[in-house]
Amino acid sequence: MLMSSSDYRESLRAYRPRVFVQGSRVESVPDDPRLAPGVNAVGVTYDYARSDRFRPIATATQHTSGATVNRFLHVNRTTSDLLAKLEYTRAVCQETGCAMRYLTMDGFNAVFQITHRIDAEHGTDYHARFVDYLHEAQEQDLTVGIAMTDAKGDRSLRPHEQPNPDTYLRIVERRPGGIVISGTKAIVTSAPYVHHLLALPGRNLLEADAGFALACAVPIDAEGLTVVSRPAGRPGESGAVFSGRYGQTTGVCLFDRVFVPWERVFMCGEWAFADALTKTYAAHHRQTCIGARAGFGDLLIGAGALMIEANGLCASRSAPLRDTMVELIKVVESFYACGVAASVYGTVDPSGAAEPEAVYANIGKLLLSTKIYDMHRLAHTVSGGLIVALPTPEDDHNPETGADLAEVLTGRPDVPYEKRAAVARFIEDITASYAGGWMSVISLHGGGSPEAMKGEIHRRYPFADRKALVERLIDRGLVADEGDAKADATAKADADSGTRAAQPGQCCDAGCEAPPVPAPVAPKITGLAAGDD
Ligand SMILES: Cc1cc2nc3c(=O)[nH]c(=O)nc-3n(C[C@H](O)[C@H](O)[C@H](O)COP(=O)(O)OP(=O)(O)OC[C@H]3O[C@@H](n4cnc5c(N)ncnc54)[C@H](O)[C@@H]3O)c2cc1C
Known part of the structure; x- marks a missing residue:
């Protein structure tokens, strides 16, 4: 299903999140004028997927289901996908300045990749769980906020060293049906007007931090979750010719013993993969x-x-x-x-x-x-x-x-x-x-x-290639011109080693097409x- 912007606005009514803006409780997110520019901007991503003009870049076929989905919910399969998402994102931001739904796509891609790796090493079933969730999010055409940045407390200390453990989101209890999580994600774009949050670790972790190695999805109105936000853009200001219509906000997301069923948990204690998840997302x-x-x-x-x-x-x-x-x-x-x-x-x-x-x-x-x-x-x-x-x-x-x-x-x-x-x-x-x-x-x-x-x-820069390049030049002498035979041999050696002109990422033919x-x-x-x- 591909929703329109008005469908999206209506779909938010099915959720009753606990949101505060400027000191007061928001009764209805889709009706609060302080959040309207944010809802408008995200709404553009829905309408573009249904428009003749943008559909070719705004939608994609999800390979695991065959469904046509909004590209901002899609797992990229090819380099063409990567280019299309770049173009789609540019097009959406030409209209809105910033319509943050693309965060959902980036989070989904990273979790798709890293759950596959965790399963390969630990024999877990996170990847299948995540694919089920992915299909559900695509079927319902959800917007999912990415909750990665923890409050972090004292930056010189690791998560397990913080005097206040709630400065990071963590697992506080494991139950037969799921886990209970508490802590703070401090900067979450669009938080009040998303359907779900995808919580991810925001840094590398040590074994002592295993309780913070957590990836999971929660509905925005989960019991125990509070969002403290600010107005999106500059709603109602007379000079705000653009940001009165389109804008974004961020929310501080306070988790107080939020229960997450196992089917929505995609990492639970596998601390060694936190770094890979963070960097892949990045x-x-x-x-x-x-x-x-x-x-x-x-x-x-x-x-x-x-x-x-x-x-x-x-x-x-x-x-x-x-x-x-x-x-x-x-x-x-x-x-x-x-x-x-x-x-x-x-x-x-x-x-x-x-x-x-x-x-x-x-x-x-x-x-x-x-x-x-x-x-x-x-x-x-x-x-x-x-x-x-x-x-x-x-x-x-x-x-x-x-x-x-x-x-x-x-x-x-x-x-x-x-x-x-x-x-x-x-x-x-x-x-x-x-x-x-x-x-x-x-x-x-x-x-x-x-x-x-x-x-x-x-x-990530291929320094080894660059060093090998110079070492070969030094070995062969920088100024000698020893004729075509030597030049041909050098060219062949370069081709064999594959390092002569390697660009970052140019590791294989397929990757460079x-x-x-x-x-x-x-x-x-x-x-x-x-x-x-
Ligand atoms: C408008 C906006 C929207 C955002 N949306 C999202 C979102 O949707 N989801 C999400 O997860 N995040 C979001 N972010 C968060 C963003 O990823 C962080 O702001 C960024 O990672 C920096 O973290 P920080 O703000 O906590 O800064 P800090 O970590 O406090 O860093 C401040 C400075 O200190 C330096 N520093 C930090 N720690 C150390 C250290 N130990 N030693 C030396 N120097 C250090 C940093 O390099 C930086 O220069 C958003 C940010 C903004 C501004």
Whole structure:
């Protein structure tokens, strides 16, 4: 079943989560205006899967069931899947800025892979349990929040060393029918308006931390679960031309003796696999973040270009403006290119799931994490100070000031004041408001802080190949030209060793084949073709 956005909104009524926002209990999540921008944004992911325009990238066939499912619930099988999810994520974020349902997909892929590995080593049946749950989530077209980041308490201490054990989610009791869990997941995107949470470990663990080695799914209204959240976006604010409609929130999820039946438990004490689960999730999610932030970058590029025009200028005739816009494009498309490379060099693991190449995924995420601040600066540079100095929409509508403002604050004569003001407020909203700050911080820390990416890049980079390359050059002498025979022998040795030009992830022919590009995606850089829905 593929729900529409209104079906999704209705489906939330079947749940009665205990949610607090700004100090008060939320009576009905789908009806609370403070959460509406979040529900709207996630709703887009439902409508896209049903639209003629986006269906080819927004849906996929789940190989374990043959069902057509929303791609954000799909287990990737091929490098084409990885590319399609990147494009779908970008398309969704071009519309919403950030529609976090893709987290579900990243969590599902990681659990699919790692349960397969745990079973192979321990003879458990987690993988089959998870596949049953996966099918159920796909059948019901659920949105599942990823609860990975624990409160963590004192960062210098391991989970079992924390004075307050509730700073990490943990197993507190094992019963014949399931387990009881307590603790805190501190940052869970979309928590109030998801159907379920998928709780995962957020770090490597030692044997002493075995009680924290836990992966399981719980309904958002499970008894004992409380979500403390904040408004999504900037609902109701007059200048919030974008984030009044689309936005996201995060929730602190407090688990107080929540019971989880065994069929929803996918890791229970296998501490040695926590690191692999965290890092596998990270590889998927960081590549997805690239698509998400590219969609946001498209909004900045479009808004910057409109603001230049509204100011009466032309970037192709002004070198500083052109250079600034090119810098913005360069940033966005360079991290996006890393996402494409991570797809192309993706590999399929023994579970049958395709995983993005991790060096490119981490480099792309590292780039966007640090360049998000430059992206904002570049958009500010071409726009001018009016984006934060413009009076509010109420002043536009005030008969005592409106006409004067429109007269003197018009730029190019054929661009009405209202349009110039709307673009200025759009840029303020997505870069210089609370919502803009949120976008910076999620880019920096969401999916892991920069240090986490640096660690993964260094750990996974093929240094051995690079060292072998130089050692061969040293052995053979750097300057000698000993004729064609020697050159041919060298080329053959390089080919035999397979290391001469190895790129990260280029471990086999299959992993390096360029996947076919899904049909509706080709015009990406210039924007998707004009819509037909
Ligand atoms: C808007 C937003 C949405 C998010 N959504 C989700 C979500 O849906 N699900 C989810 O699970 N997570 C989510 N996250 C959490 C995200 O993954 C974390 O923010 C990130 O992993 C960093 O963890 P932290 O915020 O606890 O920071 P900290 O761990 O406190 O790190 C802060 C800084 O300290 C450094 N540091 C941390 N520990 C050490 C140490 N021992 N030694 C030296 N330096 C250290 C870090 O590198 C970092 O620079 C979200 C984050 C944001 C901002």
